[in-house]
Amino acid sequence: MVFSVAYHFLHDRELAEEIAQDVFLSLHRNLGALESAAHAAHWLRKVAVQRSIDAARRRSRRPQVALDDVAEPGERPAPGDPLLGELLRKLIATLPEGQRMAMVLRYQEDLDPSEIAAVMGIPLGTVKSHIQRSLALLREKLARRGVGER
Amino acid sequence: MDWLEEELKSALSRKEPAGGFDERVLAAARRPKTVMLPRRWMAAAAALVVLAGAGQAYRWHRGQEARDQVMLAMRITGKKLSYVQTRIAGDRQ
Numbered sequence: 441m442v443f444s445v446a447y448h449f450l451h452d453r454e455l456a457e458e459i460a461q462d463v464f465l466s467l468h469r470n471l472g473a474l475e476s477a478a479h480a481a482h483w484l485r486k487v488a489v490q491r492s493i494d495a496a497r498r499r500s501r502r503p504q505v506a507l508d509d510v511a512e513p514g515e516r517p518a519p520g521d522p523l524l525g526e527l528l529r530k531l532i533a534t535l536p537e538g539q540r541m542a543m544v545l546r547y548q549e550d551l552d553p554s555e556i557a558a559v560m561g562i563p564l565g566t567v568k569s570h571i572q573r574s575l576a577l578l579r580e581k582l583a584r585r586g587v588g589e590r
Numbered sequence: 591m592d593w594l595e596e597e598l599k600s601a602l603s604r605k606e607p608a609g610g611f612d613e614r615v616l617a618a619a620r621r622p623k624t625v626m627l628p629r630r631w632m633a634a635a636a637a638l639v640v641l642a643g644a645g646q647a648y649r650w651h652r653g654q655e656a657r658d659q660v661m662l663a664m665r666i667t668g669k670k671l672s673y674v675q676t677r678i679a680g681d682r683q
Contacts, residue, residue, distance in 0.1 A: 443605065444604040457607045457608065461614060461615050465618055525601035548603070
């Protein structure tokens with residue numbers, strides 16, 4: 441869960457592994473403060489989210505992939521096609537950090553918006569708006585690439 | 591949940607780190623903790639060392655100056671005393 445959150449957020453396997461290692465070392469140091477498995481899971485998610493956002497901000501000096509830079513696939517991917525999965529991951533990587541993290545927590549971790557708000561430490565309304573905007577943007581980008589409803 | 595959300599769930603399915611990750615974390619946890627100072631603290635420490643060194647050098651320089659002044663004053667006084675003694679001796683003769 442920790443590695444995966446960082447990986448989908450940063451799109452960088454090496455950096456994600458570094459963050460995951462760092463998060464587990466922090467867990468090791470803070471074991472005494474954790475009361476239950478649920479508390480530990482919440483703590484891990486929260487720290488993974490914070491470290492990933494910090495890493496993205498440190499990295500932000502380097503050029504990022506812009507939404508319009510994502511290459512058009514040679515063939516139009518259809519729903520269920522592995523190419524569509526890859527295209528979606530690339531499109532998500534171009535979202536602003538708040539929207540991107542909300543999407544990762546919503547669709548990877550299957551958290552509901554109130555849980556996402558608690559993990560990210562932002563208002564519930566902001567989480568809902570992040571998810572709605574991201575979905576609308578993804579639909580628009582996919583429609584432009586000829587990927588539509590089933 | 592519509593088709594896009596289903597695709598998102600599938601695209602963002604959990605990924606695992608490279609093999610041996612658990613061992614690497616355990617090895618890192620067993621390693622004695624080394625304190626890594628952030629760069630700005632290291633820069634501040636370096637600036638402090640430079641300032642302390644400069645202060646020491648300045649104090650040494652001021653000490654040398656004071657010593658030279660004392661030596662000069664003693665030489666002048668010595669010459670004057672010698673001159674006075676010579677004059678007194680001349681007067682007596």
